[in-house]
Amino acid sequence: MLVSFQQVEDQLAALRVLAQQAEVLEAAVQAAREAERLALNQYQAGTTAYTTVVTAQVARLNNEQAALDVQSRRLVATAALIGALGGSWDPADMPAADRLYDVAPLDPNAPRPEGPPGFWDGFGTAVRNLFK
Numbered sequence: 174m175l176v177s178f179q180q181v182e183d184q185l186a187a188l189r190v191l192a193q194q195a196e197v198l199e200a201a202v203q204a205a206r207e208a209e210r211l212a213l214n215q216y217q218a219g220t221t222a223y224t225t226v227v228t229a230q231v232a233r234l235n236n237e238q239a240a241l242d243v244q245s246r247r248l249v250a251t252a253a254l255i256g257a258l259g260g261s262w263d264p265a266d267m268p269a270a271d272r273l274y275d276v277a278p279l280d281p282n283a284p285r286p287e288g289p290p291g292f293w294d295g296f297g298t299a300v301r302n303l304f305k
Contacts, residue, residue, distance in 0.1 A: 177257065201240075205233035209232075213226050
C-alpha cells in the first residue's frame with residue numbers, strides 16, 4: 174500500500190517539475206524564435222553575416238528539441254501516474270476500431286472524421302487537453 178502511494182507521489186512530483194521546465198523552455202523557444210527573426214532581418218538588411226542566422230537557427234532548434242524532450246517526459250510520467258493509480262494499457266480494454274467513436278470523446282466539441290477512425294484520430298486533441 175505504501176509503495177503505491179510513493180509511486181503516485183513520485184509521478185505527481187515529476188509532473189510538477191516537468192510542467193515548470195516546460196514553462197521555462199517555452200519562453201526560451203519564443204526568445205530563440207525572436208532572435209532568429211532579428212538575425213534574418215539583419216542579414217537581409219546586409220548588416221550581418223549569414224553565419225549569424227545559422228547560429229540563431231541552431232539555437233532555436235536546440236530549444237525546440239529540449240521542449241519536445243520535456244513534453245515527451247511529461248507524457249511518460251502521465252502514463253506512469255495512470256499505472257500507479259491502478260490503470261492499465263491492456264489492448265483488450267480498448268474499443269474495436271469500428272466502435273472507437275461509440276465511446277464518449279475526451280473533447281465533446283472535437284470534429285468527427287469521415288470514414289473509419291484511425292488510431293491517431295483525436296489523439297492530438299487528447300494530448301492538448303492533458304496539458305491545459
